Amino acid sequence: MSKKIGGRRAPTESDVAKLAGGSQSAVSRAYTKGASIAQKTREKILQAAKELGYQPNLMARSLATNQSNIIALAISNLENPFYANVAQQLSSQLREIGKHILLFTSPSDDETDPMLERALSYQVDALIMTATLASPELALQCKKAGVPIVQINRGSKIAGVSTVWGENHRAGEVAAEHLLKTKHKNFAFVAGSKTSSTSQMRQDGFIEHLAKSGIKNVPIAYGEYSFSGAANAARKLLSAKNRPDAIFCASDYMAFSVLDVAKREFNLNVPNEVSIIGVDDVPEASHSAYDLTTFSQPAGALAKAAIEIVEQMNSESSRRAMHIEVEGQLIIRGSTKA
Amino acid sequence: MSKKIGGRRAPTESDVAKLAGGSQSAVSRAYTKGASIAQKTREKILQAAKELGYQPNLMARSLATNQSNIIALAISNLENPFYANVAQQLSSQLREIGKHILLFTSPSDDETDPMLERALSYQVDALIMTATLASPELALQCKKAGVPIVQINRGSKIAGVSTVWGENHRAGEVAAEHLLKTKHKNFAFVAGSKTSSTSQMRQDGFIEHLAKSGIKNVPIAYGEYSFSGAANAARKLLSAKNRPDAIFCASDYMAFSVLDVAKREFNLNVPNEVSIIGVDDVPEASHSAYDLTTFSQPAGALAKAAIEIVEQMNSESSRRAMHIEVEGQLIIRGSTKA
DNA sequence: TGTATTTTTGCATACGTATGCAAAAACTGA
DNA sequence: TCAGTTTTTGCATACGTATGCAAAAATACA
Numbered sequence: 001m002s003k004k005i006g007g008r009r010a011p012t013e014s015d016v017a018k019l020a021g022g023s024q025s026a027v028s029r030a031y032t033k034g035a036s037i038a039q040k041t042r043e044k045i046l047q048a049a050k051e052l053g054y055q056p057n058l059m060a061r062s063l064a065t066n067q068s069n070i071i072a073l074a075i076s077n078l079e080n081p082f083y084a085n086v087a088q089q090l091s092s093q094l095r096e097i098g099k100h101i102l103l104f105t106s107p108s109d110d111e112t113d114p115m116l117e118r119a120l121s122y123q124v125d126a127l128i129m130t131a132t133l134a135s136p137e138l139a140l141q142c143k144k145a146g147v148p149i150v151q152i153n154r155g156s157k158i159a160g161v162s163t164v165w166g167e168n169h170r171a172g173e174v175a176a177e178h179l180l181k182t183k184h185k186n187f188a189f190v191a192g193s194k195t196s197s198t199s200q201m202r203q204d205g206f207i208e209h210l211a212k213s214g215i216k217n218v219p220i221a222y223g224e225y226s227f228s229g230a231a232n233a234a235r236k237l238l239s240a241k242n243r244p245d246a247i248f249c250a251s252d253y254m255a256f257s258v259l260d261v262a263k264r265e266f267n268l269n270v271p272n273e274v275s276i277i278g279v280d281d282v283p284e285a286s287h288s289a290y291d292l293t294t295f296s297q298p299a300g301a302l303a304k305a306a307i308e309i310v311e312q313m314n315s316e317s318s319r320r321a322m323h324i325e326v327e328g329q330l331i332i333r334g335s336t337k338a
Numbered sequence: 339m340s341k342k343i344g345g346r347r348a349p350t351e352s353d354v355a356k357l358a359g360g361s362q363s364a365v366s367r368a369y370t371k372g373a374s375i376a377q378k379t380r381e382k383i384l385q386a387a388k389e390l391g392y393q394p395n396l397m398a399r400s401l402a403t404n405q406s407n408i409i410a411l412a413i414s415n416l417e418n419p420f421y422a423n424v425a426q427q428l429s430s431q432l433r434e435i436g437k438h439i440l441l442f443t444s445p446s447d448d449e450t451d452p453m454l455e456r457a458l459s460y461q462v463d464a465l466i467m468t469a470t471l472a473s474p475e476l477a478l479q480c481k482k483a484g485v486p487i488v489q490i491n492r493g494s495k496i497a498g499v500s501t502v503w504g505e506n507h508r509a510g511e512v513a514a515e516h517l518l519k520t521k522h523k524n525f526a527f528v529a530g531s532k533t534s535s536t537s538q539m540r541q542d543g544f545i546e547h548l549a550k551s552g553i554k555n556v557p558i559a560y561g562e563y564s565f566s567g568a569a570n571a572a573r574k575l576l577s578a579k580n581r582p583d584a585i586f587c588a589s590d591y592m593a594f595s596v597l598d599v600a601k602r603e604f605n606l607n608v609p610n611e612v613s614i615i616g617v618d619d620v621p622e623a624s625h626s627a628y629d630l631t632t633f634s635q636p637a638g639a640l641a642k643a644a645i646e647i648v649e650q651m652n653s654e655s656s657r658r659a660m661h662i663e664v665e666g667q668l669i670i671r672g673s674t675k676a
Numbered sequence: 677t678g679t680a681t682t683t684t685t686g687c688a689t690a691c692g693t694a695t696g697c698a699a700a701a702a703c704t705g706a
Numbered sequence: 707t708c709a710g711t712t713t714t715t716g717c718a719t720a721c722g723t724a725t726g727c728a729a730a731a732a733t734a735c736a
Contacts, residue, residue, distance in 0.1 A: 023717080025695080025716060029694090053479065059691090060721090063723090079419065087416055118393070121395060260627050263627075289598050362722085364684090370725095373725095376684060398724090401690095401724095402691055
């Protein structure tokens with residue numbers, strides 16, 4: 001209490017009411033769209049509010065309405081440009097509908113931040129997760145509280161959790177197809193983590209499509225979605241007796257690392273000695289330092305889909321989880337030979 | 339109202355009190371550190387709370403205490419890895435002291451997001467801004483509300499706005515010194531925006547130090563802190579009659595772009611034909627695709643300083659703005675010749 | 677055991693906004 | 707002008723938690 005240090009405390013609806021000559025409820029209604037209030041009264045009130053520099057107290061509003069216009073965003077790794085991009089998109093798209101983001105970053109990719117349960121304390125309208133998995137306990141908590149969960153770019157076996165993702169299986173197929181068409185012989189895959197369904201689906205698409213052309217036993221290494229992990233994976237793959245001439249990576253971020261290792265440590269010419277394909281099409285992929293061929297996963301569309309789900313579930317008070325797949329396409333650049 | 343759709347509404351302190359056999363105030367005190375309550379009672383209450391899955395309603399708490407434990411973070415460009423890094427650091431350091439981040443991304447670097455004023459509606463404890471400038475009106479609003487503003491990596495002439503930054507002037511000096519020692523002859527500077535004090539200080543340090551060795555008329559181009567802007571700046575500088583053999587860039591992000599253009603469009607060998615130095619030392623700078631020499635600006639330390647300021651101003655209810663400079667150092671890598 | 681002291685408890689109220697309800701005001705049509 | 711209808715207003719109360727205050731309980735001391 002008593003934080004009204006030097007300055008006077010912020011004006012409230014009552015203050016505005018006094019100045020405008022009305023009641024507190026009138027002021028409240030002036031700010032409520034579709035409320036029963038005369039146009040003239042509303043104008044008088046807004047004028048008075050302006051004079052006082054009145055700003056509605058969203059905490060109080062939230063308490064009264066039981067919704068906060070805040071959405072919790074859990075993101076494991078902001079340094080991965082793909083997720084930074086998604087966050088930026090979410091932020092600007094949410095702003096347009098008057099909602100805000102409460103940011104949670106978690107230390108690990110797979111663990112749910114235990115702090116996340118505290119997000120519910122803020123009466124958030126929804127929980128959007130990227131690169132992190134919802135734990136069953138968290139999902140239960142959210143279900144109890146009627147807070148929808150949407151996972152972006154990660155699958156979930158938990159009932160009631162909605163998901164949004166790119167065309168993961170097709171990404172693998174298309175990458176395989178392109179590499180086959182361009183006469184590659186020895187294929188390899190750099191996976192994310194073993195628990196990532198996204199990585200698994202990309203892998204399945206890739207492996208299955210190659211199998212159709214009779215190519216079996218494609219080596220796989222795990223990059224753990226990190227830069228150093230992918231570097232190790234690359235070292236392992238590239239030092240094998242039968243060195244691959246085509247590497248498909250489960251993310252651009254890992255592909256960058258693989259590119260670095262191939263060029264620098266193995267002195268390989270990309271794309272003549274080895275071609276590399278990623279997934280995501282992050283902005284850096286088009287920078288000429290990487291110039292990476294990749295299957296795109298448009299951050300803007302993913303964000304849009306996630307928000308649609310949230311809006312729909314909140315408005316319909318629906319319990320049914322939704323699942324949306326967002327289209328991508330192969331972007332051919334200089335990291336694969338023609 | 340009436341959002342208690344399918345499930346029952348979330349348990350409140352009163353529910354817990356009923357189960358534990360006490361009063362609502364007792365429950366409140368059980369959660370208040372240092373409150374007057376018997377150890378046994380507290381345990382009994384916490385037990386009951388656990389059974390019900392009770393989570394304190396932070397909106398209500400905030401309304402009662404007039405502080406939210408929420409800090410507004412305004413960031414213009416999450417895609418710039420330096421700022422993403424700072425955001426990540428802030429997030430994890432704030433988590434440890436039980437505070438959370440409300441994220442605001444603004445479209446432009448220089449403009450303050452008008453939405454930011456609405457942040458105050460959430461009764462945020464502070465406003466941390468990176469890569470964006472506080473407008474005088476915003477500063478006034480914050481002052482009235484007793485909300486401290488801290489700008490990271492941007493100066494401010496507005497009284498009452500605290501700042502945290504790296505050793506900008508020294509960065510320029512050190513870069514100049516290193517390039518002189520390594521026998522470069524033609525120097526150039528890629529600035530951020532004209533309004534950025536950070537860029538200006540780096541420039542001053544660079545130019546002044548060169549002037550001491552009799553070097554005058556160093557060409558300057560503006561990269562606007564964007565990838566494409568820096569590419570244009572690089573094109574302009576590198577196509578001059580007297581091509582520079584040493585370029586200092588006001589940020590790593592821009593240096594990456596300059597590197598790309600030098601290598602790809604001008605077919606220059608880096609570092610033999612042109613050396614490039616950045617500022618920040620973002621993670622990518624060490625990736626071998628760039629391998630950039632740079633003056634570091636540690637995100638962790640910047641975040642820590644900003645949080646210190648916030649904590650101190652909030653605890654002392656102090657009005658006095660604070661200014662902290664964080665040390666950096668030159669990290670020599672492969673983009674400059676030996 | 678009884679009194680003085682300290683600790684713990686519950687009551688009542690405050691925080692700022694939203695909203696059902698009834699009263700008041702503004703219209704409508706003849 | 708007046709009764710009937712619609713719109714607008716204010717009152718009262720609710721949302722969930724924090725806290726000053728006085729009453730109650732526990733403890734200390736003689």
